[in-house]
Amino acid sequence: MNKGALLSGRFNEGTLELVAGGSWTAVHAGELEELIDQWLARTGAENGESGPSPARQVRVDLGRVDEFDTYGAWLLERLRRSLRAREMEMHITGLPGHERELLQTMHNVNQPMPTEGAPGHSPVRMIRNAMQTVGRAMSGIGADLRSFNAMLGTLSAAFVRILLQPRRFRLTSAVHQLDRVGWRAVPIILLITFLIGAIIAQQGFFHFRKFGADIYVVDMVGILVLRELGVLLVAIMVAGRSGSAFTAELGSMKMREEIDALKTMGFDPVEVLILPRVLVLIVALPMLTFLGSMAALYGGGLVAWLYGGMDPDIYIERLKEAINLTHFKVGLIKAPFMGAVIGVLACMEGLKVRGSAASLGQQTTRSVVKSIFMVIVLDGLFAMFFAAIGM
């Protein structure tokens, strides 16, 4: 490689004579750009120093160039344009015909130079940007609420249609979804709720023992699990496991125009894709909640026996006294609502996916974060409601 000799030159009676050599190609473009800029700066400097400018024109001899590609051609063309802006002329010699064609091609492109419109980082602009972000986020919440309501509305309409014509319901699809969302989630949900029940019981024994209140650990585990933790844990698990899957499925179907295809065939995507999924979540969540609560109580009992030294018979006896059907009902009533919220949010975010892979990931993240948030908010509202009616 002929490095260093890419560009050399000297001033000679009002003419800057540049001699180019080596590879004027992409690999050396960075170096070459600097060299050209240096020479360009020097023509300016020479001009300024000695009144009548010594360099009126520039001659470039390309006779010794081995390789020449669009990068080299563009840099040469750029030099010519810069010189013309200073009312100087450039003459090119020693360029073979083939390369001349290339130079001509580059001469035709990029005519209006891309202006350097890079926005500055002025404090005003930064503050304005920050304000804009906040504003957009706020109006985003409103838009989300509206589209959530719209989705609920279309879903209800589809549901009513199906009630009137039950044959339109996609039973196969629903059973398939129930298998995925419900049955296949059982092992992981049992495991997690079992562990959480055990951990709560262990912590209870550890701290309550100081007051000699061991027996109340059973009350705590029972009430906490049945009323709150069972359903919350299951909802959060389902949001992460099935909600994200719904969003990704619908999103990629949107990207590949499958949803548009459905529409053109006269199907309602809400009825075909979304309603079965949401209904399945509404059905599956109470079942999973029941299983999860039982596993948590079992875990608590196991810890009470092995760690707290409480006989299983006593644990069950105490459980019977501490909890009643109301606690159980409070937990289970919430489950279908949480299922609906997760399903609607997941499908809604899935339909918002635009063409790119990044947008699919973004919407899936949003779907999970929003559903978990909404599940917790809903739980809080239910807590207030049940307290008010004395349940």
Added chain:
Amino acid sequence: MSSNIIMRTRDLSAGFGDHLVLNGLSLDVRRGEILGVVGGSGAGKSVLMRTILGLLPKRSGHIEIFGEDLDEIDDERHQTIERRLGIMFQQGALFSSLTVLQNIQFQMRENLHISQRLADEMAVSKLEMVGLQADDGAKQPSELSGGMTKRVALARALALDPEFLFLDEPTSGLDPISAGEFDDLIRTLQKTLGLSVFMITHDLESLYAITDRIAVLADGRVVLTGALEDMLKSDHPWVKSYFQGKRSGGIAARLERQKQRS
């Protein structure tokens, strides 16, 4: 002798599971030519391209690009060679999270140490060379039409001024007029930039319009190479039905007329 051959494969075999798609394939691409590769669906055209590019492992055989056997060189050398190749995939394979301009600049940023200004100017130049406007650079790939996607994919393949260009069905999915324009574009760019082109195609018009030589793939090997005239003379059943069949659009007759005129 090898300086005239830009790529050479010898006894190349590749396949999936028990199924051997390429079976002892040998093919040369000469410097500065456009080689059209044709063959029935499933004949292994795309497999051949993917094997040459190292996207599929080969079972046996040799691949030489720029006179270097790909098995005998280290990773660094391999990367240098890859930098001299331009690849345009059938569906464009544009990075969907980047704008058009960023797609074109992707390799520039990774491989060249050039200023942002030069990178911008070069990317716009490439865009204009493939017949798009500077404004199109800000678009997302999802906003492009089929023809524009192909053009952007070509611009991205040309980003580093490769010497050797791989095109996988460049005109598929385009209407005949756009396909014709695209053919002209490839021809013009190939002449101006002095490219060698390996082009998989189904499009007889493209073969007729721009290829210098044609290679026919069947049964996992190259059954015939040569100019269009040689194809028309062949007795191979697939070649015959392809070039002289119902959908050949009278290529043979046209070639005959052209010959008489000149």
